[in-house]
Amino acid sequence: xxxxxxxxxxxxxxxxxxxxxxxxxxxxxxxxxxxxxxxxxxxxxxxxxxxxxxxxxxxxxxxxxxxxxxxxxxxxxxxxxxxxxxxxxxxxxxxxxxxxxxxxxxxxxxxxxxxx
Amino acid sequence: xxxxxxxxxxxxxxxxxxxxxxxxxxxxxxxxxxxxxxxxxxxxxxxxxxxxxxxxxxxxxxxxxxxxxxxxxxxxxxxxxxxxxxxxxxxxxxxxxxxxxxxxxxxxxxx
Numbered sequence: 705x706x707x708x709x710x711x712x713x714x715x716x717x718x719x720x721x722x723x724x725x726x727x728x729x730x731x732x733x734x735x736x737x738x739x740x741x742x743x744x745x746x747x748x749x750x751x752x753x754x755x756x757x758x759x760x761x762x763x764x765x766x767x768x769x770x771x772x773x774x775x776x777x778x779x780x781x782x783x784x785x786x787x788x789x790x791x792x793x794x795x796x797x798x799x800x801x802x803x804x805x806x807x808x809x810x811x812x813x814x815x816x817x818x819x820x
Numbered sequence: 821x822x823x824x825x826x827x828x829x830x831x832x833x834x835x836x837x838x839x840x841x842x843x844x845x846x847x848x849x850x851x852x853x854x855x856x857x858x859x860x861x862x863x864x865x866x867x868x869x870x871x872x873x874x875x876x877x878x879x880x881x882x883x884x885x886x887x888x889x890x891x892x893x894x895x896x897x898x899x900x901x902x903x904x905x906x907x908x909x910x911x912x913x914x915x916x917x918x919x920x921x922x923x924x925x926x927x928x929x930x931x
Contacts, residue, residue, distance in 0.1 A: 739921075747863070747908065747921040760918055795862060808853065808865035809910075809919070 708812035710796050716818045722784040725815045727796030728777055735799040737809060738771055738781050742792045753779065786819045793817070822847050822913045826922030834930050839896040841925035843909035850914045852885055852892045857924070858905040866894075899929050 709728040729736045737752040751761040756773045773779040793816050797809040823846040833839050851870045855863040869885035876883045882895045906924040
């Protein structure tokens with residue numbers, strides 16, 4: 705398996721522009737997580753899905769952020785409009801069964817976002 | 821809400837010295853996971869602890885879960901330069917599926 709795939713790996717944009725981050729989870733995993741990592745705030749859970757349904761979006765910072773999972777193999781995180789304080793590394797992770805057993809999360813390589 | 825505190829924030833050691841990072845939760849955890857993130861990389865799962873008082877070992881790494889299931893530790897014996905990175909604990913609250921990550925401990929190893 706190729707693991708969790710994220711695109712783009714790097715994104716540089718100007719304030720006010722729309723940014724879309726993409727994630728393909730590991731096949732068969734039914735949980736998908738979006739995280740944001742910064743030096744100041746560490747690794748923050750933004751939202752997670754179970755079977756394509758958003759379960760907890762309490763970590764989404766503002767209405768400018770939205771996430772979708774139209775099918776089991778694809779998810780997007782959109783920021784519109786983007787602001788410089790959104791600059792961070794955004795990770796997508798997937799898991800097969802977080803409630804039981806060794807339900808480890810497999811992280812993608814991340815998207816490094818810079819908003820100028 | 822649930823909080824997971826991790827100390828220290830940074831640790832500099834000489835190669836061969838031991839290293840320990842500690843994790844404390846404000847609530848009882850159903851389990852705790854440990855991840856390692858190399859500089860410029862992404863978090864990689866190391867281990868999960870589920871039982872009260874559980875101790876697990878992976879070569880030079882020893883993981884402990886407290887009796888009250890509110891704290892955990894990771895101890896590395898005789899550090900090597902390959903141990904460099906940030907170590908995160910991640911706890912899941914009882915009855916929930918959300919996993920909260922600690923702030924991480926960044927380990928520097930001087931050869």
